[in-house]
Amino acid sequence: MRKVSSASKNADRVFRVATGVAASSPVVFLVVIALIVLVQAIPSMKFNGWHFIYGIQWNMGNLYGALEHKNGVTAAAGASYAALPFIVGTLASSIIAILIAIPISMFTALILAYRVRGVLQWILSILVELLAGIPSVVIGLWGIITLAPWVRDNLAVWLSHLGPVVPYLRGPVGTGLGLLSSGLVLAIMIVPIITATTRDLLMQVPILYREGGIGLGMTTWEVVRYICMPFIRDGFVGALALGWGRAMGETMAVLMVSGSAMNLLPHNLYSPISTMAAVIADQLDSALTDASQMAVHALAELALILMVLTLLTNFLARWLVTRTGRRRSTKAGVAA
Amino acid sequence: MGKSISVTDLKAWYGDSLTLKGITMELDANRATAIIGPSGCGKSTFIRCLNRLHETSPGAKMEGSIRLEDEDLYTMDPVDVRRVVGMVFQKANPFPTMSIYDNIAIGLRLGGIRNRTELTDRVEKSLKMAALWDEVADRIHTPATALSGGQQQRLCIARALAVEPEVLLMDEPASALDPVSTLRVEELVEQLKESYTIVIVTHNMQQAARVADKTAFFLNGELIEFGETTGIFTNPVDKRTEDYITGRFG
Structure with missing residues (x-):
């Protein structure tokens, strides 16, 4: 009979301690940081x-x-x-970002999952993932140099024409550094993460169900709307929550294009703002x-x-999903 | 009422492989035609061409002509084709996020029916036609996925019938079902062919003999023999048909 050597017993002990430490570290970090x-x-x-x-x-x-x-x-x-101006700035810029990102991500994911195939699918997927890899300071720089002047001279001017209809779109349009630019920059930063997750979810919808819809005479859009989207809904909300968390916590890019407003609540879409994350970075030095x-x-x-x-917003999103959703059984196949 | 289909020199490819090598046949209105043949002979591809589902697969292509009475299916909008040529799949595929009711009502709603009473009537009628109504009448708003496999397949038949197609394609509809459910589906085909043209792909030769008026034998993408079911099974003309139905291969 083979005798377990003391060396391998020790190795096993080290292994158990190491995995234990590694496995518990996320919880420990979370608790310590929160405390x-x-x-x-x-x-x-x-x-x-x-x-x-x-x-x-x-x-x-x-x-x-x-x-x-x-x-x-x-x-x-x-x-x-x-902190009210920063809370408002954070929520408002994140909401703008998520509203812009939802349709863009959804349609991009649909194209990636169902419309393009082979090399083109691969190249487009890589491009989306590359976009996610751009450092936020680079996006912030682009925001200052290119986006903010364009917002100031074009987008904001055009949107302000809608001022009589929607009060928050009324001018003055300011410098281009503010709420709208922050929302746009955040949207660019969260689109890749939402797109990639949604694409993976859509690719998991069994072909059987999609063909069921096609066979019934549904158009491509109807298959997406009535079969694929309900199928992935829980996961899609998870993807949005991921993007939302990123938008709320994003610091550098927003700091660069927000206009760093203090002691001021935004009064229109172009007002300078500050977000909680940006203020912490901005003010720590003097603090x-x-x-x-x-x-x-x-x-x-x-x-x-x-x-x-x-x-809280994450839990709220998930609660909304479970509240409105009928419970879906996973045993969708044939049980015969 | 069902309509007849005439297929002329139908060729179909998946990528570079030629799956159907020029099929020409007439499918009679209001009769059930069985397509039999060993795995990979192209029988599923054939019926997927009939509702233009084949072309939705990656790299799939087809050539030839398919006419539904006087209309060319390949000049119509594919979505319109699929509303007149319904399909039941090998595996039951009720839409998993919908109730029994919605599974059937969705096709009607998309077809423009908004009136609730009419929707409810049509759902009930379809479920009765598919011989499922008695089993689910008290729970049509529960999830479709809670049904048994055989019930799910009959729900899929009801879903296809609800939009009142002229042709019903069935791709091995009973191959994943237990014998009792299979029998129910076969009885259903028997009744349905009074009002629909039915094309049923099957692995099971007894099933073809029981339900089909005419039978076509496919082998390696070619139509080997096609005729009245009794003739095919009692007195096949081609040696290969005889070998297949007597179980010498396949």
Whole structure:
């Protein structure tokens, strides 16, 4: 009988510990990061209260003057922190991005899955994936140099003609750096991820069901609309949630084209904005000079809100799906 | 009422491989024609040409002419063709996201019927024609996928019948079913041929003998023999037909 050597027993022990550590690390990281953000945010919660969520002014106070004590915490005199403009900016730019990305991604995915074949399908798929690989700072640079002037001179001017019908489209169109450009840049960044996921989902729709529809005299669009889309619906919402999360958290590209507005709620589609992620990146440097550290705590609270909002919107999307959806049995084949 | 189909010199390819090598045959109106032959002989490809489903496959091509009475199927819009030439597939394929009712109503709705009463009547009528109504009458709004395999296949027949086609193509409709369900489908074909032209592909020679008025024997993409079912099975002219039906190959 073969005796297990102590070396291989040790190797097995190392293996078990290593896989255990590796497998638990995502959970550990998630919990640790969430805890750190939460702990860092607590002083800001005490200092600002609920005002943080509905207020508009972000003011670090007099960093070289006296300190102010309030609710057991310390901040620079005259400091006041509130995140509403950033929350609104984040949500508004993400909504614009997702509204633009949904049709583009869906139709691109349909073409990739059903219309083109062979080499062309391969090349187009690679192109979509390459688009996903462009660093966000590069997209941001393109946004400043090309997109923003085009928005300012063309798109925004044209859209503002619809101002009498839709109030938010009314001018002035501003500099081109603002909500609309942020939404467009985000759309470009989330289209590849939604497209690639949706394409894979569409390719999983069994040919049997599609031929059933075709055989019944459905047009290509009707097959997609009544058979394929309902079939992939849960997965499609998952793909959108993925894109939405990316849009909410995207930092650099938005920071570059948003116009970095502070203390200002967007009043039309072209207003300069700031998003939560962009403000954290933008303000951290000066926040670190705050001797009371309250500015950093306020940014941590902003990060906490970003995390919670991303999670909440994700759950909301999934809840909407399960609520409206009839439960679908997976045993669709022949059971005879 | 069913319509007759005349096929002239039909050739079909998948990529470079020639699957049908020039088929010419007349399919009579209001009769059931069985297509028999070993696997890969082109019988499925043949009926997929009849509703122009063949051309939706990657790399598929066809040549020749198929006429539905006086209309050329290949100058019509393919979508219109499929509304007059219905199809039942080898594997039951009810739309998995829809209820029993919606599986049938979808074709009617897309055909322009909006009136709820009319929809409900037509759904009920189709389910009765497919001999499924009694089994599902109390649960037509439940998911179609909860039905048994045989019931699903009859639902697919009901779905095809609901849009009132003139021709019904059946691609081995009972090959995945148990004997009892198979018998029900065969009885159905027996009744349906009074109002439809039926073309049924089958592996099962007893089935062809039971349900079909005429039978065609395909081999390697060619039509070897075609005639009245009784003649084909009792007195085949071609040696290859005889070998096949007596079980010497295939």
